[in-house]
Amino acid sequence: MARKRDTSSRPRGSNAANVKRQRQDKQEASTQVYAADDTVLVLGDGDFSFSRGLVKHRGTGRGVLATSFDSESKVRSKYPNAQECIAAVRSAHGLVLHDVDATKLLELPQQVKTGAGLKPVPDFFHYIVFNFPHSGQQRVHINRALLLNFFESARDRLTAQGEAHVTLKTRPPYSNWFIEEQAKAAGFVMKERRKFNIRLFPGYRHRTTDPQAKKFEPDLCVTYVFVVNRAKVCGDCRSGSAR
Numbered sequence: 001m002a003r004k005r006d007t008s009s010r011p012r013g014s015n016a017a018n019v020k021r022q023r024q025d026k027q028e029a030s031t032q033v034y035a036a037d038d039t040v041l042v043l044g045d046g047d048f049s050f051s052r053g054l055v056k057h058r059g060t061g062r063g064v065l066a067t068s069f070d071s072e073s074k075v076r077s078k079y080p081n082a083q084e085c086i087a088a089v090r091s092a093h094g095l096v097l098h099d100v101d102a103t104k105l106l107e108l109p110q111q112v113k114t115g116a117g118l119k120p121v122p123d124f125f126h127y128i129v130f131n132f133p134h135s136g137q138q139r140v141h142i143n144r145a146l147l148l149n150f151f152e153s154a155r156d157r158l159t160a161q162g163e164a165h166v167t168l169k170t171r172p173p174y175s176n177w178f179i180e181e182q183a184k185a186a187g188f189v190m191k192e193r194r195k196f197n198i199r200l201f202p203g204y205r206h207r208t209t210d211p212q213a214k215k216f217e218p219d220l221c222v223t224y225v226f227v228v229n230r231a232k233v234c235g236d237c238r239s240g241s242a243r
């Protein structure tokens with residue numbers, strides 16, 4: 001008599017899907033995007049929870065410059081957890097700056113004051129990260145201009161092979177900002193478009209300037225990876241049209 005195979009231990013239906021998803025989650029969470037020896041500039045980090053997660057992701061804060069658009073006092077008043085996040089970044093040897101305009105990166109100071117004295121700010125970065133940029137105004141053309149001005153500014157602070165990482169929601173109005181067009185106009189080309197993996201940055205909480213914002217759904221967010229189109233930039237230099 002043929003023996004029946006024991007399938008009781010095999011996941012079925014939704015259980016199988018859950019097991020598969022758990023494996024994927026574990027694999028994604030172990031993916032290294034920003035290495036410990038990379039320099040990373042984080043822009044517009046509201047409560048600094050992304051920067052704290054980034055430090056955990058890399059295993060160190062060395063080479064990380066975490067910034068906010070708001071002043072230090074505004075950050076503290078708006079986000080009760082910000083001080084804890086900032087302390088975590090600094091204790092891991094990361095640098096923190098406030099009042100940083102993502103469209104004026106050439107104005108970054110050369111040094112940052114820390115508990116151990118002044119520390120130098122890198123001239124160039126391997127990665128510049130701008131998550132969910134927003135002007136604070138619900139006008140498409142203003143937010144398009146924000147992206148364009150950011151790319152023009154970031155171009156001068158990236159290493160030769162450096163990348164600008166911008167994460168946006170995939171639905172309107174964000175999809176109407178035409179990020180690829182803004183990047184192209186500033187001399188960038190898109191290298192990759194990938195799903196935003198919030199699991200890589202433990203403790204990250206999305207903060208928004210939009211009072212009408214819907215519930216945050218990371219699965220509906222995309223990280224755009226751009227690099228400078230060196231051929232275009234060099235061509236502009238030869239034609240005399242570059243700044």
